Amino acid sequence: MWDNFDSDPVFPPEQVLENRGRVAIFIDGSNLFYAALQLGVEIDYTKLLYRLTAGAKLLRAFFYTGVDRTNEKQQGFLLWMRRNGYRVIAKDLVQLPDGSKKANLDVEIAVDLMALVDYYDTAVLVSGDGDLAYAVDAVSYRGARIEVVSLRSMTSDSLINVADRYIDLDQIREDIQKTRKSNLTYDAFSPYHLIENRDPEE
Known part of the structure; x- marks a missing residue:
């Protein structure tokens, strides 16, 4: 009866929790970048937003990242993110x-989780950083549901233990990786800013 208690508490990606209500998404850009490297995939951020929202009402999607102001390619990427449904929170990189x-x-993510808790019902945290466990636990005590999405090998047990749901990025990689042609595009008039392209002959 108790044999399965030692296994990781991983919920299948197809499991959709009911009554997710308003969803706020908090993405640790660096953590996601290195997770994608380990998986050997390139993230399609339009598909990622679509997958994490899963039909719920999106309050806001935050993307936290270090930034090199002289890197034009990165600046172009962040501009694209801002125009495609993300609120970018950037901090200058510091040389070690x-x-x-x-x-x-971590501080910015924790502060935003707490500051917005009265405005969302479900927080989706894309990070495996155990330093965020205390903030996540505090938010859950305020009545919010917490979903953690990250690569299992890069995820702290302390973070999983305080989450209501955990999704391993490896389980949803097919849903969020770039392909030659994505079937999703940005639409400023859609409530989720996402529409599915359909075959003209359908």
Whole structure:
């Protein structure tokens, strides 16, 4: 009876929780970037938004990322994100002693989770960072439902333990990766800013 209690509490991606209400999405850009590298896929951010919203009413989708102001390609990507349904929260990258660059946005994510808790019913957190577990737990005590989406090998157990639902990115990779031709496009007049392209002959 108790044999399965040692296994990871992973809910199947097809499981849709009822009464998700208003959904707010919080994406740790760096965490998602490295997860995609491990999976060997390139994220289609239009499809990602469509998958995470799953037909619910989207309050807002936040994308948190470190930024190099001199990187024109990155600036172009962030401009595209802003015009395609995302609110971008950016912080300048800081060079570390080993020569690498990093921007920690845990505080910004935690503050926004708490500040908006009265306006959403479900928070979708795309991150595996255990430093966010305390904020997630605090939000759940305020009555919000928490869904954590991340790669299992990069996800802290402490974060999974305080979530109402956990989805392994590997289980939904087919739904969110770039393909030669995506069947979703941005539509400013759609309530979710997403429409499905249909064959003209249908």
